[in-house]
Every structure is written in structure tokens, then in C-alpha cells.
Amino acid sequence: xxxxxxxxxxxxxxxxxxxxxxxxxxxxxxxxxxxxxxxxxxxxxxxxxxxxxxxxxxxxxxxxxxxxxxxxxxxxxxxxxxxxxxxxxxxxxxxxxxxxxxxxxxxxxxxxxxxxxxxxxxxxxxxxxxxxxxxxxxxxxxxxxxxxxxxxxxxxxxxxxxxxxxxxxxxxxxxxxxxxxxxxxxxxxxxxxxxxxxxxxxxxxxxxxxxxxxxxxxxxxxxxxxxxxxxxxxxxxxxxxxxxxxxxxxxxxxxxxxxxxxxx
Amino acid sequence: xxxxxxxxxxxxxxxxxxxxxxxxxxxxxxxxxxxxxxxxxxxxxxxxxxxxxxxxxxxxxxxxxxxxxxxxxxxxxxxxxxxxxxxxxxxxxxxxxxxxxxxxxxxxxxxxxxxxxxxxxxxxxxxxxxxxxxxxxxxxxxxxxxxxxxxxxxxxxxxxxxxxxxxxxxxxxxxxxxxxxxxxxxxxxxxxxxxxxxxxxxxxxxxxxxxxxxxxxxxxxxxxxxxxxxxxxxxxxxxxxxxxxxxxxxxxxxxxxxxxxxxx
Numbered sequence: 001x002x003x004x005x006x007x008x009x010x011x012x013x014x015x016x017x018x019x020x021x022x023x024x025x026x027x028x029x030x031x032x033x034x035x036x037x038x039x040x041x042x043x044x045x046x047x048x049x050x051x052x053x054x055x056x057x058x059x060x061x062x063x064x065x066x067x068x069x070x071x072x073x074x075x076x077x078x079x080x081x082x083x084x085x086x087x088x089x090x091x092x093x094x095x096x097x098x099x100x101x102x103x104x105x106x107x108x109x110x111x112x113x114x115x116x117x118x119x120x121x122x123x124x125x126x127x128x129x130x131x132x133x134x135x136x137x138x139x140x141x142x143x144x145x146x147x148x149x150x151x152x153x154x155x156x157x158x159x160x161x162x163x164x165x166x167x168x169x170x171x172x173x174x175x176x177x178x179x180x181x182x183x184x185x186x187x188x189x190x191x192x193x194x195x196x197x198x199x200x201x202x203x204x205x206x207x208x209x210x211x212x213x214x215x216x217x218x219x220x221x222x223x224x225x226x227x228x229x230x231x232x233x234x235x236x237x238x239x240x241x242x243x244x245x246x247x248x249x250x251x252x253x254x255x256x257x258x259x260x261x262x263x264x
Numbered sequence: 265x266x267x268x269x270x271x272x273x274x275x276x277x278x279x280x281x282x283x284x285x286x287x288x289x290x291x292x293x294x295x296x297x298x299x300x301x302x303x304x305x306x307x308x309x310x311x312x313x314x315x316x317x318x319x320x321x322x323x324x325x326x327x328x329x330x331x332x333x334x335x336x337x338x339x340x341x342x343x344x345x346x347x348x349x350x351x352x353x354x355x356x357x358x359x360x361x362x363x364x365x366x367x368x369x370x371x372x373x374x375x376x377x378x379x380x381x382x383x384x385x386x387x388x389x390x391x392x393x394x395x396x397x398x399x400x401x402x403x404x405x406x407x408x409x410x411x412x413x414x415x416x417x418x419x420x421x422x423x424x425x426x427x428x429x430x431x432x433x434x435x436x437x438x439x440x441x442x443x444x445x446x447x448x449x450x451x452x453x454x455x456x457x458x459x460x461x462x463x464x465x466x467x468x469x470x471x472x473x474x475x476x477x478x479x480x481x482x483x484x485x486x487x488x489x490x491x492x493x494x495x496x497x498x499x500x501x502x503x504x505x506x507x508x509x510x511x512x513x514x515x516x517x518x519x520x521x522x523x524x525x526x527x528x
Contacts, residue, residue, distance in 0.1 A: 164431055
């Protein structure tokens with residue numbers, strides 16, 4: 001029994017699904033997510049993600065601004081506790097720098113009765129995997145994913161993780177590279193990486209992947225500039241083994257599966 | 265135009281799609297992948313993944329054993345060059361420890377004409393995100409993904425990455441934790457992690473997620489045993505902030521979005 005069937009089978013009881021809409025293209029929304037959206041009475045999320053849901057009779061759309069994740073999570077839990085069938089939508093995957101953790105923070109801090117709710121997380125195609133697929137396979141070997149926003153963590157921790165990730169020779173996928181509130185942060189990230197990885201390491205800037213505004217750009221780290229990223233851009237920095245295959249149809253960026261020697 | 269449409273539009277020309285089937289449940293196969301499978305003349309992959317494809321007239325299924333990834337990639341490229349419509353299938357996402365990197369290795373080493381082929385990677389729900397969703401949101405903050413198989417890399421590199429990932433306080437997702445060829449490796453991984461992270465860190469063993477054989481188990485690192493994993497198990501080790509919410513319906517494992525201080 002999949003999640004949609006399980007939720008339908010719960011009859012009149014409320015439920016809460018925390019669902020990933022994927023990076024943008026409707027062909028990347030899983031059938032599981034489409035099925036719960038078809039059963040929902042309420043959809044809750046950040047304005048541009050709720051805008052992707054087709055309105056219909058019996059469905060209330062609750063769109064809210066950025067940075068109110070805990071308010072949104074509390075509303076979702078309240079409505080489910082009232083017997084509504086609620087879907088919280090994130091772009092990409094809800095478990096990767098998105099709403100699932102916020103809902104569980106609200107659940108843990110909230111009334112005990114919320115712990116009896118039927119809550120499920122429905123995965124989606126996260127931005128780094130969509131971006132990687134468009135460019136080739138840069139995450140084909142060991143890698144890490146780091147949220148570069150310092151809204152919720154100290155900047156010193158971001159720099160520490162960058163240095164250790166470079167020492168581990170992980171490929172690195174960066175979410176939220178460049179915020180309006182802290183545009184200088186990403187320039188500092190590029191400095192730290194150049195010092196650790198040198199100027200030749202390939203960097204992918206993948207903007208708005210799978211949408212009509214998609215733009216891909218691969219540059220060596222020495223030529224990477226903060227202005228190449230905005231909040232719709234996913235940045236992937238290769239490991240020491242990440243390679244480019246030149247083609248007339250555009251380059252392929254990939255990381256081979258094999259490592260022969262431990263990198264220095 | 266999505267990938268399936270683009271491929272259909274290419275008319276009589278061959279093409280190659282490297283597609284992810286997700287973790288097992290058909291409701292997690294993207295419509296994009298279903299569309300290219302409907303247009304394919306040939307499906308190529310590891311035996312249990314090809315077994316997930318419904319046979320039909322006009323479709324040839326090429327199932328092969330494990331550890332022949334480069335042979336499989338070469339066959340796919342040859343068939344596409346002959347004008348066939350070829351789908352290489354992986355479970356999960358093809359770009360994460362799967363066939364996409366193998367195809368690009370074969371492409372780079374092969375005849376120049378292969379570089380003119382229409383090749384696309386179609387993402388899927390990778391095992392770590394499916395497992396994380398089933399358990400809650402353990403990858404809700406910065407994390408890394410490590411393939412524990414030492415078929416293709418030195419064991420010393422695996423241990424180095426484990427130590428650095430622990431120092432960076434990443435949550436960690438482990439693919440291929442326990443191979444038949446090297447069963448003692450995962451016991452050593454657990455030792456290294458206990459030394460670096462202590463005994464209390466929560467560990468998720470998620471076996472065969474989204475299939476009828478699904479089993480989830482969360483234990484503290486001090487109680488984790490190598491026998492709890494097999495080759496169908498995804499292992500996720502929390503960061504220092506990963507928490508458990510107790511519920512009658514089963515625990516929720518999640519990593520909050522916020523870090524107040526840099527961990528020691």
C-alpha cells in the first residue's frame with residue numbers, strides 16, 4: 001500500500017503529507033505526490049510552490065512568504081488535527097533544506113495530541129540531483145550537500161564544513177548560495193574553495209533547472225564569480241576527479257566511480 | 265519540452281536515456297521516466313532492475329549481472345549509435361553510485377562518434393531520500409553521501425572520509441554498507457564512527473524502503489551491529505543535533521534546521 005492509498009484508506013480522519021514537488025517540471029512530480037494532492041483539502045507552502053498547484057473546488061490554498069516556516073508548520077498540524085487532509089509542499093525534496101524538518105520542530109514543541117496524527121513525508125527530486133542530471137553525473141562518487149544560507153547557522157560553521165569537505169575530496173552541492181540579505185557570503189565561499197582546491201576545479205552553476213528559464217554554466221573555480229549565482233541557482237563543485245567531456249552538443253560534467261589512490 | 269518529448273521529437277535517430285526507477289514503489293517512478301520507457305526499443309540494466317520493467321512487443325530487455333557496468337554502458341552506447349532508443353535503468357537515481365558515471369566513463373574512452381549521440385540523464389528518487397522520508401527528516405541539515413563499497417576505491421579513503429565527515433558534523437548516508445565480498449568493512453565503519461561520534465548518535469537502518477519487504481530500525485550507535493545491514497539496506501547516521509520524537513505510531517528521526525553554536 002503506498003502513501004496515497006494509506007491516506008485515502010484512513011477515511012474521515014485528518015492527515016498531513018509533507019510533499020516534494022521536484023525542481024519545476026511537472027513530469028518530475030511523482031505519482032505518489034500527485035495522488036495525495038488529488039485527495040487534499042488544504043495545501044500549504046511558500047508562495048511560488050503553492051502557485052504550482054492547480055486550484056479546484058474543495059481545495060484551499062494557503063500561500064505564505066519566506067521565513068515563516070514554523071508558522072506554516074503549526075498551521076498544517078492544526079488543520080490536520082481538525083480532520084483536514086493537508087499537504088505541505090516544498091520544491092525539490094521536503095527533507096533536504098525544506099519543510100519536513102520545520103514540521104517536526106513544530107510537532108516536537110507542540111501539544112502532545114499532534115503526535116497521534118497521521119504524518120508522512122513524500123520524497124521528491126531534489127535540486128542537486130536534477131542539476132547533476134542536466135550536466136552529466138558530477139555527484140557520481142562520494143559527495144556532500146551544504147546549505148550556504150547563514151540565517152539558521154553561524155558563518156564559521158559553513159567555513160569549517162567547506163574546508164573539511166575539500167580535505168575529504170567530496171564533490172559539493174550548495175543550496176541557497178546567494179541570499180539577498182547576505183550576498184557577500186558566496187564570494188567568501190569561493191575564496192575558501194580556491195584556497196583549498198585550486199583554480200582548476202570545475203564548478204557547475206545550474207539555474208532554474210527543468211524550467212523554461214533553465215541555464216547551465218560550467219567554469220573553472222578560478223573563473224567562478226559570486227554574480228553567477230542567485231537564489232534559484234544550485235552550485236556543484238567537483239571533487240579532484242571530476243572531469244569534463246567536450247561535445248558539440250555541450251559539455252558533460254561527471255565524476256568517475258573509481259579512485260585509484262588516496263588524494264594527497 | 266521535457267526529456268521524453270525531446271527524445272520523441274528526434275524521430276528516427278537513436279538516443280540513450282539513463283533513467284532512475286526510484287527505490288521500488290511504482291508510485292515513485294517519475295512520469296518523465298515512464299514516458300521514455302514507453303518509447304524505448306531496448307532496456308539495459310542489472311537483473312533486478314530490469315525485472316521491474318513490464319515486457320511488451322518491440323521492447324528488448326537486456327539484463328546483466330552486477331559488476332559489469334562498463335560492458336553494459338558500452339552496449340547501450342553501441343545500440344543508440346545504431347539508431348535504437350535505449351534506456352539504461354538504475355534503481356534510485358542514476359547519478360548517485362549508479363550507471364550514469366559508468367556510461368560517461370565508457371563514452372569518454374569510446375569512439376569519437378559516440379559524442380554526437382543524444383544522451384540524457386533522468387533523475388529518480390535516490391535511496392537515501394526515500395529512507396529519510398520514511399523515518400522523518402534526518403537529512404534536514406547539511407549531510408554527506410558515501411559509498412562504503414571498496415570495490416572501486418581504497419579502504420583508507422573511506423576511513424579518511426568518515427573521520428572528516430564526523431569532524432564536520434554532517435549527517436551521513438551510506439550506500440552499499442555491507443558487501444558479500446567484504447562483510448567486515450562495515451563493522452570497521454561502525455568502530456570508526458563510535459570513536460568519532462560516541463555511542464548515543466542515532467543510526468537508521470532502512471531496508472528495502474517502499475517495497476513490501478521494508479524494515480526500519482533506529483538504534484544508538486553503541487548498539488549498532490554490522491549484521492543489521494545487508495546490500496538492500498541504506499544506513500543513515502545522524503549529526504550531533506539529530507533527534508528522535510517518540511510516538512505510539514513509531515519514532516520520528518529528524519535533524520533540525522538551526523545550529524546555534526559551532527559544535528566542538
